[in-house]
Amino acid sequence: QKEVEQDPGPLSVPEGAIVSLNCTYSNSAFQYFMWYRQYSRKGPELLMYTYSSGNKEDGRFTAQVDKSSKYISLFIRDSQPSDSATYLCAMRSRSGGYQKVTFGTGTKLQVIP
Amino acid sequence: GAVVSQHPSRVICKSGTSVKIECRSLDFQATTMFWYRQFPKKSLMLMATSNEGSKATYEQGVEKDKFLINHASLTLSTLTVTSAHPEDSSFYICSARGWQLTETQYFGPGTRLLVL
Numbered sequence: 001q002k003e004v005e006q007d008p009g010p011l012s013v014p015e016g017a018i019v020s021l022n023c024t025y026s027n028s029a030f031q032y033f034m035w036y037r038q039y040s041r042k043g044p045e046l047l048m049y050t051y052s053s054g055n056k057e058d059g060r061f062t063a064q065v066d067k068s069s070k071y072i073s074l075f076i077r078d079s080q081p082s083d084s085a086t087y088l089c090a091m092r093s094r095s096g097g098y099q100k101v102t103f104g105t106g107t108k109l110q111v112i113p
Numbered sequence: 114g115a116v117v118s119q120h121p122s123r124v125i126c127k128s129g130t131s132v133k134i135e136c137r138s139l140d141f142q143a144t145t146m147f148w149y150r151q152f153p154k155k156s157l158m159l160m161a162t163s164n165e166g167s168k169a170t171y172e173q174g175v176e177k178d179k180f181l182i183n184h185a186s187l188t189l190s191t192l193t194v195t196s197a198h199p200e201d202s203s204f205y206i207c208s209a210r211g212w213q214l215t216e217t218q219y220f221g222p223g224t225r226l227l228v229l
Contacts, residue, residue: 008140008154034217043119043206044157088156101147101218105156 003027006089006104015113019076023089023104026070030102032090033065035074038072038086047087048074059061116140117209126197127229134224136207143205145207146190147218148182151204163190169200197228 006023013019021035032051036044048063050056056063064073072091077085089104117141136146140164145164149157161183163169167171177203181193188216190209194201204225208218 031218036220041204041223043117043208043223046115046217046219049217070143100159100162103156 001023001026003102004091004104007107008105010108012110012111012112013079015079015081015111017079017111019074019079019083019109019111021074021076021087021089021107021109023072023091025071025091025102026100027091027093027102028067028070029093030070031094032061032092033038033072034047034101035063036088036090036103037083038088040085044088076109079109081111081113084110115211115219117143117207117221119126119207119221119224121224122222123225123227129183129196130196131220132194132197132226134194134205134226136192136209136221138188138189138209138219141209141211142187143190144212145210146161146184147210148180148190148192149206151223156210157206160192167174176194177228192224197226199228202226 004025035048037047038044039095053065053067060077062075086106086108091100093099121137137201148160155184157174160175161169161171162228165184165187169182184190204223206223208220210218
């Protein structure tokens with residue numbers, strides 16, 4: 001079993017739709033959770049960063065963490081064609097000085113005008 | 114803030130040559146830099162972690178003599194692919210993290226390497 005599972009998609013939605021992207025994980029030591037957006041042939045861009053259960057909102061983006069279920073989500077409201085990209089979840093533990101980040105495989109999202 | 118640059122953005126080289134990729138943190142001091150490799154439709158694969166002034170820590174299966182990493186300053190790390198072969202062709206991405214352990218990584222734009 002992979003430490004982080006993420007549906008690769010592709011996920012196609014019409015413009016304006018609410019998008020839900022999800023990851024599950026198995027390592028209970030993970031304490032910090034990130035979502036990155038990666039456009040084709042570009043480096044990942046940090047979207048959201050959280051370390052507590054619950055919701056964190058930033059503009060059209062909401063990150064949700066449920067540590068009891070080992071499940072994280074990213075919601076995108078009023079999706080735009082410019083949101084078309086691959087979304088990577090990432091997480092790491094807190095302990096130690098060397099904190100390796102584990103990434104999901106990414107979900108490819110296409111927002112259709 | 115938290116901008117990371119990479120140079121070059123793409124490079125084509127002949128088999129057997131060496132290629133150096135630079136990663137710079139432009140507006141913060143990066144105590145730790147990471148080098149990743151990404152294959153098409155695959156997740157990021159961590160190659161090595163480097164802390165300023167010390168030797169890099171390589172992940173299992175990554176040849177340290179093939180992928181030389183130098184982190185000489187708080188704003189610059191380099192990855193040198195020595196004696197490159199076609200199977201080294203890939204997308205190489207660096208990331209950097211500041212001194213606070215709770216800070217996350219910020220990624221560079223990546224370097225596409227094609228070895229002929």
